[in-house]
Amino acid sequence: MLLVGRSNLSLRCPLSQVRLFSNSSILQISRKNEPQIRTPSKKAQAAKLRRKEEIAKKLYDRLPKLSLATAISVLRAVEVANPAATYELFVKTKIGSGTAVPRGRVNLPREPKPKAEDKILVFADGRQAEEAKRAGAHIVGGPELIEGVLSNRHRATTILCTPSLIRVITPKLGRFLGPLGLMPSVRRGTVTEDIVGYIERLRGTSEWRADSKGSIRAPIATMVFPPNDVVTNFRQFILSIKRATGHVKDPDAPASERKLQNGRHTTPITTVMLSSSKGPGIRIADWKD
Structure with a gap:
């Protein structure tokens, strides 16, 4: 009741004695002291990206490497209940600015699916x-x-x-x-x-192409293939990638194409992995052989 009385008294005060509230310097100062979100510069963003890539590379380097024959055995064991599963080849190439995205054609001795x-x-x-x-x-x-x-x-x-x-x-x-x-x-x-x-x-050939980041993914066989057929398909596909990236010259290319191959920049191959539909990705140690 007392508060109501005081409120009523304040209402009876002349307008000149009523205190009007407005934006004061105190409020303006407090806004200036508010933390502002800083947008990182391009240099800082590039440095952060490099740190992430270095961390990812260290983690990748810790992964064990297996021979192709051992990797096939491991994946066959993982997919023992799934004979329709496929072997998936993953190859990472390092492309820079102005470097053409690797692409080519391959003729697999035994196709994993109808072309x-x-x-x-x-x-x-x-x-x-x-x-x-x-x-x-x-x-x-x-x-x-x-x-x-x-x-x-x-x-x-x-x-x-x-x-x-x-x-x-x-x-x-x-x-x-x-x-x-x-x-x-x-x-x-x-x-x-x-x-x-x-x-x-x-x-009799199929075309493959890397994505914008230089990654190549392709099925190369199914679990019903004998291990020797998987190895043959793997080697044939890797050979096609080596030719497209400048590591190996194509002897069957026409003369004009061979001249271009001699002056073509070699695109580094940084990662070769074999996986399956439900299996892990396994680094292949002997892919250069």
């Missing part, structure tokens, strides 16, 4: 166009195919081009096919005079 058929589109004219059709190319033509490619009317898994037409298609298709990894290029050998030879080399 999807390649659909080949060839930009060629004249005699080379006729030869490409006879060799098995699905779509063959000149600049008139450009609009069909841009509208997705012509879809292909592999696109080849003759040197005489590459300058014609690049201005319109470079930005469209480049991000898809389908743009013909001299480096990859898809700009070539020997269209027939390239198509013949495609038969």
Whole structure:
């Protein structure tokens, strides 16, 4: 009751005697003293990332390495109740700025699953166009195919081009096919005079490609394969990666491609692991053999 009385008395006071509350200097000072969130600089962020990579590398280096034969035995034991499980190959390459993402083709002696058929589109004219059709190319033509490619009317898994037409298609298709990894290029050998030879080399092969961080993942066998078949597939896939990263020269490549291989930068291979559907990742000690 006393508080109510005092409240009533204060209401009867003249307006000039009523204290009005406003933003004071005390409140402003307290706001200045509030802790502010600092955004780390790019240099600090890069240093933090390097520390994380060093820690991850130390942890990785502690993992034991096994021979390929031993790793296969361990994974077969883990997947004894799951014969449909697959062996998964993981390869980590070190790519820097301006380094092309590794990619290539491999012909496994025994495929772990049915291969999807390649659909080949060839930009060629004249005699080379006729030869490409006879060799098995699905779509063959000149600049008139450009609009069909841009509208997705012509879809292909592999696109080849003759040197005489590459300058014609690049201005319109470079930005469209480049991000898809389908743009013909001299480096990859898809700009070539020997269209027939390239198509013949495609038969029976599958394409693989690393991701933006340089990691390659691919199934190479199933648990029902005999260990010798798993070893053969592993060696064949690793050989394909070595060729694509510049560690081994491809003797079957055309002369123009071999010249590029001689001047190509070697991409380091830092990690090779074998795992299974439910099994652990095992570092392979003898992958260089």
